[in-house]
Amino acid sequence: MMIRLLSLFPLLGIVGVLAQNTTGLSPKQYLYLPLGAIKPSGWLYDQLMVQTNGLAGNERNFYDYVAQSDWTGGNYTYSNLEEAGSYWFNGLVPNGVIVNDTTIQSQTQYFLDYVFANQDSTGWIGPEVFDSTKPRYLWGRYPFLFGVIQMIEYNSTLSETLIPAIYKFVNLANTMLQSGQGLEPWTETRWEDFCIILQWLYDFYPNGNENLLINTMEMLRNSGVSWQDVFDKQYFPTTATENLVNPFNNTLTWHGVNVAEGLKATAVQYRFTHNQSDLERASSGWDLLFEYHGRPSGIFAADEYLAGLQAIRGTELCDVVETMYSGSYLFQMIGDTKFADRVERIAYNSLPATLTGNMWSRQYLQQQNQxxxxxxxxxxxxxxGAYSNVFGLEPNYPCCTVNHPQGWPKFVTNSFVTTPDQSSLVHVYLGPLNTSTTLANNNAVTVNVDTLYPFSDTLTTTITATSAFTYYVRIPSWVSGGTIAINGGAAQAVNPSNGLQSVSIGAGTTTIVLNVPAEITLENRPESSIAVHRGPLHYAFDISRNQTILAQNAQQPLAVDLQYLATEAWQYAIDPSTLTFNSNPPSSGELPSPIFDAGLPPLTITVTACPVAWGLAGDTFADSPPVSPSCTGAPTNITLWPFGATKLRIGEFPVFNSTQ
Incomplete structure (x- = not known):
């Protein structure tokens, strides 16, 4: 097979062409596949099974906010569809499908049926709160509707009853918005999520309601926060925000989860405004956020509100999964692989780092130096609160308990997309995956990616197709010396365009061997400290620890709150000139489970280090890394591990020169 360059317009050029249509909705650069078309395999399937067998897959059986026993028979609580139940449903719908878990699928179906069975005559979704005078707020229904969309995509027969029910709610919401109802600060910041739902209706089930849908989008945008302004450089905070005056009436604009969701807002509005500046602001706002609040682990800092660059400041687990979803949406809208690069970094670093290996306990806030x-x-x-970095059932706030399950499943479901004409398939997120879909002209295509990536540099992809087509695979920006070989032919250097490598696939079976090696790279951090990367993985010193159970759920003994305390010194400076990468591939060809736990990944980096004077800023958290420290002992070798496998860690190090 021939390898050829990507033959799409340059990014801004194609956007400019698409934007010439100033009626209806502007198209996306790429289209996602319906739920069920993409499945995990290998270690990634195992990771989804760890989640399924852990807290996420068992919440329905015992956790107060979403347990079925707590809301059947008239005991439905307001939180179930105001936040908790909606979050849970949004994540567990794809989880149940992609691992074919019939128990979870029956639970989500029951929840779906129950909610719509209680839709009232006005169109309001779900039962009214008993004896409550709380006003109706729109936002809590948005995550639930995301789950509904996924269920319809998986089983289109559901559309016959669910689409009319959704439109009843849309008509009610439109009327409420005209009267200024249904709004409060959270709804005003998260309007873009409802717009995505409305745009899905417009794209697939318009049913003559195009004017209603666009009018509702416009009212949502006009009644909500202007993310165009929030991500304007003149207003955007460049430091931790607790001592800054927020210039906006809605002070939740700097709230971490709102920012994570708002990252995609101007790209969402571009579809109905057709203003090129909306896409430009989405791209520049993304860059601003990570320039001033970014973490080497891929995510940004917000211990409730944007928190700057210091290594001890926290990042909420909800920030992680919402940023992953926003990044996937932005890649599909704009086509810039910088979004996909960062989502992949977040998935392979930040997401597993803030969960125990067995995924029965999670943090509210993770830290770079913890x-x-x-x-x-x-x-x-x-x-x-002070309990925020404990690993537990619901430290600080319960939202992350019910919201975190969307992270891994939606990473999988957004890992392949098609071009707008549906003639080509694009492999976005690298990992062990398979997909089966039908492209344009009834071209039945299956793709199986066999790899240990990111714990290996090699991906072997087997593609079968009825007809010839063009296949694209993302080449991450960190790849150095990558090669590609087709059907056993000689390896050739990758030559991506706009981050994508193009391969001409013929009818029948094609095998692609992609090699994506990377160099060790350093990232400059505050106080002249550094962070260490190789490929998509960030590396950290994994601090040995002891474990104490602080609390245990009465109904589910595996749901525990865990205290971790260091059992070894962590105060090291490192000599970056001595960093050495080590790969120890498993002899069985299979990675241990769960892979994101202490000592289990097959990749490490060793480095010469020396002990330094590095104290605590409080009783239990590290001070900032010392600048130009002197060694207080003899140099030694330490091992750095993938960040996602560490629970106590140093991820940002002071430096020294071991030859002086």
Whole structure:
């Protein structure tokens, strides 16, 4: 087979062409596949099974906010569809499908049926809160509707009853918005999520309601936060925000989860405004966020509100999964692979780092330099509580317990997309995956990616197709010396255009061997410290720890709150000139399970280090890394591990020169 360059317009050029249509909705650069078309395999399937067998897959059986026993028979609580139930449903729908878990699928079907069975005559979704005077707010229904969309995509026969029910709600929402109802600060910041739902209706089930849908989008945008302004450089905070005056009436604009969701807002509005500046702001706002609040682990800092660059400031688990979803949406809208690069980094670093290996306990806040996970008094977080970095069932706030399950499943479901004409398939996120879909002209295509990536540099992809087509695979920006070989032919250097490598696929079976090696790279951090990367993985010193159970759920003994305390010194400076990459591939060809746990990944980096004077800023959290420290002992070798497998860690190091 021939390897040829990507033959799409340059990014801004194609956007400019698409934007010439100033009626209806502007098209996307790429289209996602319906739920069920993409499945995980290998270690990634195992990771989804760890989640399924862990807290996420078992919440329905015992956790107060979403347990079925707590809301059947008239005991439905307001939180179930105001936030908790909606979050849970949004994540568990794809989880159940992609691992074919019939128990989860029956639970989500029951929840779906129950909610719509209680839709009232006005169109309001779900039962009214008993004896409550709380006004109707729109936002809590958005995650639920995301789950409904996924269920319809998986089983189109559901559309016959669900689409009319959704439109009843849309008509009600439109009327409420005209009267200024249904709005509060959270709804005003998260309007873009409802717009995505409305745009899905417009794209697939318009049913003559195009004017209603666009009018509702416009009212949502006009009644909500202007993300165009929030991500304007003149207003955007460049430091931690607790001592800054927020220039917007809605002070939740700097709230971490709202920012994570708002990242996609101007790209969402571009579809109905057709303004090129909306896409430009989405791209520049993404860059601003990570320039001033970014983490080497891929995510940004927000211990409730944007928190700057210091290594001890926290990042909420909800920030992680919402940023992953926003990044996937932005790649599909704009086509810039910088979004996909970062989502992949987040998935392979930030997401597993903030969960125990067995995924039965999670943090509210993770830290780059995290030398204890305990009840911290004082704590380094100006807004969140001292319990925030404990690994547990619901430390600080329960939202992350019900929202985190969307992270891994939606990473899988967004890992392949098609071009707008549906003639070509694009492999976006690298990992062990398979997909089966029908492209344009009834071209039945199956793709199986056999790899240990990111714990290996090699991906072997087998493609079968009825007809010839063009296949694209993302080449991450960190790849150095990548090669590609087709059907056993000689390896050739990758030559991506706009981040994508193009391969001409013929009818029948084609095998692609892609090699994506990377160099060790350094990232400059505050106080002249550095972070270490190779490929998509960020590396950290995994601090040995002891474990104490602080609390245990009465109904589910596996749901525990865990305290971790360091059992070894962590105060090291490193000599970056001595960094050495080590690969120890498993002899069985299979990775241990769960892969994101201490000592289990097959990749490490060793480095010469020396002990330094590095104290605590409080009783239990690290001070900032010392600048130009002197060694207080003899140099030694330490091992750095993939960040996602560490629970106590140093991820940002002071430096020294071991030859002086």
């Amino acid at each position: 030398v204890a996970a305990m009840n911290m008094n004082p704590d380094p977080f100006p807004t969140d």
